[in-house]
Amino acid sequence: MEALLAIAIGLLTACGVFLMLRPRTFSLVLGLTLLSYAVNLFLFASGRLQMDAPPLIRDGASYTDPLPQALVLTAIVIGFGMTAYLVMLALRALGESGDDHVDAKEKS
Amino acid sequence: MSQHAAILPILIPFAAALLQMAAKGFGIATQRAIGLVAALLGVCAASWLVWQADTGGVLVYALGNWAAPFGIVLAVDRLAAMMVLLTALLSAAALLYASAGFDQRGRHFHPLIQLQVVGLQGAFLTGDLFNLFVFFEVMLLASYVLLAHGGGLARTRAGLAYVVLNLAGSALFLIALGMLYGTLGTLNLADVALRLQTLDDNHALARLACISLIAVFALKAALLPLSFWLPQAYAAAGAPVAALFVIMTKVGIVSIMRVQAIAFAPATATADLLEGWLLPLALATVLFAALGALAAPRLRDLTAWLVLVSAGTLLIALVFPQAQVSAAALYYLLQSTFVAAALFLVAALVAERRGALSDLFQSGPRLHAPWLALAFLLAAASAVGLPPFAGFLGKLMLLSALRDSGQAAAIWFVLLFAGLLLMLALAKNGGRLFWERSPHHPHAIAVPIGWHRAIAVTLLVSPALLLALFARPVADYAARAATQLHQPHAYIAAVLGEYHVTVQRESRP
Numbered sequence: 212m213e214a215l216l217a218i219a220i221g222l223l224t225a226c227g228v229f230l231m232l233r234p235r236t237f238s239l240v241l242g243l244t245l246l247s248y249a250v251n252l253f254l255f256a257s258g259r260l261q262m263d264a265p266p267l268i269r270d271g272a273s274y275t276d277p278l279p280q281a282l283v284l285t286a287i288v289i290g291f292g293m294t295a296y297l298v299m300l301a302l303r304a305l306g307e308s309g310d311d312h313v314d315a316k317e318k319s
Numbered sequence: 320m321s322q323h324a325a326i327l328p329i330l331i332p333f334a335a336a337l338l339q340m341a342a343k344g345f346g347i348a349t350q351r352a353i354g355l356v357a358a359l360l361g362v363c364a365a366s367w368l369v370w371q372a373d374t375g376g377v378l379v380y381a382l383g384n385w386a387a388p389f390g391i392v393l394a395v396d397r398l399a400a401m402m403v404l405l406t407a408l409l410s411a412a413a414l415l416y417a418s419a420g421f422d423q424r425g426r427h428f429h430p431l432i433q434l435q436v437v438g439l440q441g442a443f444l445t446g447d448l449f450n451l452f453v454f455f456e457v458m459l460l461a462s463y464v465l466l467a468h469g470g471g472l473a474r475t476r477a478g479l480a481y482v483v484l485n486l487a488g489s490a491l492f493l494i495a496l497g498m499l500y501g502t503l504g505t506l507n508l509a510d511v512a513l514r515l516q517t518l519d520d521n522h523a524l525a526r527l528a529c530i531s532l533i534a535v536f537a538l539k540a541a542l543l544p545l546s547f548w549l550p551q552a553y554a555a556a557g558a559p560v561a562a563l564f565v566i567m568t569k570v571g572i573v574s575i576m577r578v579q580a581i582a583f584a585p586a587t588a589t590a591d592l593l594e595g596w597l598l599p600l601a602l603a604t605v606l607f608a609a610l611g612a613l614a615a616p617r618l619r620d621l622t623a624w625l626v627l628v629s630a631g632t633l634l635i636a637l638v639f640p641q642a643q644v645s646a647a648a649l650y651y652l653l654q655s656t657f658v659a660a661a662l663f664l665v666a667a668l669v670a671e672r673r674g675a676l677s678d679l680f681q682s683g684p685r686l687h688a689p690w691l692a693l694a695f696l697l698a699a700a701s702a703v704g705l706p707p708f709a710g711f712l713g714k715l716m717l718l719s720a721l722r723d724s725g726q727a728a729a730i731w732f733v734l735l736f737a738g739l740l741l742m743l744a745l746a747k748n749g750g751r752l753f754w755e756r757s758p759h760h761p762h763a764i765a766v767p768i769g770w771h772r773a774i775a776v777t778l779l780v781s782p783a784l785l786l787a788l789f790a791r792p793v794a795d796y797a798a799r800a801a802t803q804l805h806q807p808h809a810y811i812a813a814v815l816g817e818y819h820v821t822v823q824r825e826s827r828p
Contacts, residue, residue, distance in 0.1 A: 212531075214566065223727070231483070231487065236479070239483060243483065243486050243487070243490075246490050247486075247490060249490075250490045250492075250493045250494055250497075251623065253493075253494055253497045254493055254496070254497040254500075256497075256501075257498070257500045257501035258498040258500070259501075278500070279497075282449055282496070282497075282500070285449075285453060286493055289453070289460075289489075290458065290489075291458045293456075293460065293463075293482075293486055293489070294486075296460070296463055296464070296482070297482050297483070297486065299480075300463075300467065300475065300478055300479055300482060301479065303467075303475050304472075304479055306476045307471055307472045307475055308475075308476075313479060313480070313483075314476065
């Protein structure tokens with residue numbers, strides 16, 4: 212399972228970085244979204260992977276680390292807000308310049 | 320009550336932001352009143368905090384009374400208290416200036432500026448790395464919207480680059496935190512410091528996490544390969560927003576200073592983390608920024624490059640672990656922040672009077688505003704480091720503190736040469752703005768400055784003189800702050816208390 216998760220994170224990061232380097236704002240937004248998915252998975256994995264274990268500490272029972280789950284939740288909320296704002300900003304740039312290039316040239 | 324002093328600088332602007340959003344229907348005057356009262360209270364709370372922090376120990380405030388390392392703590396030492404006061408003063412000045420009309424050029428200006436202050440103060444006060452990330456995001460999210468305040472394609476374009484770059488930075492921040500938690504099992508700064516010291520030989524991942532963290536802070540501080548966003552973003556922002564943004568590069572610098580002094584330098588695994596690469600990059604930043612200042616077409620661009628020069632200068636000081644160097648850097652940080660913020664406001668006032676010419680460095684109409692020229696002269700002289708002003712003292716302290724280091728020749732040459740370039744740029748262009756008159760242009764627009772803006776500019780320009788006049792107490796405070804910063808044991812003991820022996824840890828695979 213570790214290998215599968217590692218490959219998934221790596222693939223998401225690679226696609227995210229590739230899309231971020233594209234010149235259009237749409238692929239930029241998609242790239243950042245993929246990157247934040249990769250980061251969230253990575254954070255989640257930092258508490259070690261456990262199967263069938265609740266994030267509760269009880270005597271004798273196996274448990275998983277609850278802290279990374281809380282961190283991931285925070286990161287997801289923040290990432291979601293940021294992406295929403297970025298989309299609005301990209302739309303505004305498109306409206307003002309008539310072009311969705313990241314360098315938003317003046318309307319000619 | 321006094322034990323709650325540490326959280327007040329965060330709570331006051333937060334409460335003000337909520338009130339302002341609730342009181343949205345009552346008009347702009349109510350919003351301004353709430354904002355100004357909050358700014359005043361913020362300055363009082365910050366002064367109280369400085370006074371408390373200066374009594375000696377590190378004030379620790381456990382949120383929800385959950386002791387570290389399990390709960391989140393705020394840890395206030397002299398450095399944090401000083402930065403909190405600086406932020407409070409700067410935000411008060413920015414708010415005053417904006418209250419003269421800039422706040423009506425877009426929506427929600429007042430709650431946003433208060434939330435930005437929440438983020439800034441939190442970032443200086445927190446003693447937990449994930450909490451630092453959260454406050455960074457609060458600060459950044461507010462700054463994204465503030466940067467776009469006022470509208471226009473230039474702001475949207477600069478905003479897009481700024482937002483994307485910082486989102487990528489946040490992703491790296493989270494990766495660093497994940498690696499840190501995965502290897503050390505904690506995110507409390509004091510606890511991280513202890514875990515790093517007891518790390519066994521296999522510390523490659525921990526080192527990677529630490530250097531990623533430094534890279535994120537370097538992006539905020541605008542170290543050379545990561546600094547191309549700064550001049551464009553700061554020059555595009557509205558004047559009061561740009562003035563407040565000046566403190567944001569300092570957040571990165573203070574964060575590096577803190578993690579380096581408390582966690583990284585004392586541990587053998589990470590002691591050499593900054594060696595070799597930071598100094599050349601910082602020197603290159605200073606030179607690059609000085610050349611940029613020479614080529615800047617407008618006063619606000621030149622000021623943005625000045626912010627970069629001071630960031631580079633401070634980054635040079637971070638390389639050296641001596642308390643004396645840090646003390647000089649803290650004094651320099653104070654004056655450079657005020658001066659750059661003042662120049663942003665002066666640039667906007669000049670632009671307003673020159674109409675279509677804006678603050679472009681071209682000969683134009685006579686301005687009929689001797690006080691404006693005086694404000695520019697004071698700020699510019701302090702920025703380049705001319706004698707009676709605070710900038711001169713800051714640079715002198717820094718140069719003399721670095722005299723004994725092995726790279727003194729290179730550092731002295733770069734700092735003095737950059738000073739010369741800045742002096743050329745400011746003298747040439749200042750003369751063009753204020754003295755050179757062109758008969759072809761219409762008369763200057765007579766705009767009354769108003770008491771808001773007069774106080775704001777005075778508040779930001781006067782430190783150039785006051786910090787020089789009261790250099791002894793300020794420099795002494797900076798020296799005490801630096802000494803405290805370089806005694807990580809006291810910080811760790813204060814944050815973790817008696818816990819740090821008894822905490823049971825399971826070993827991680």
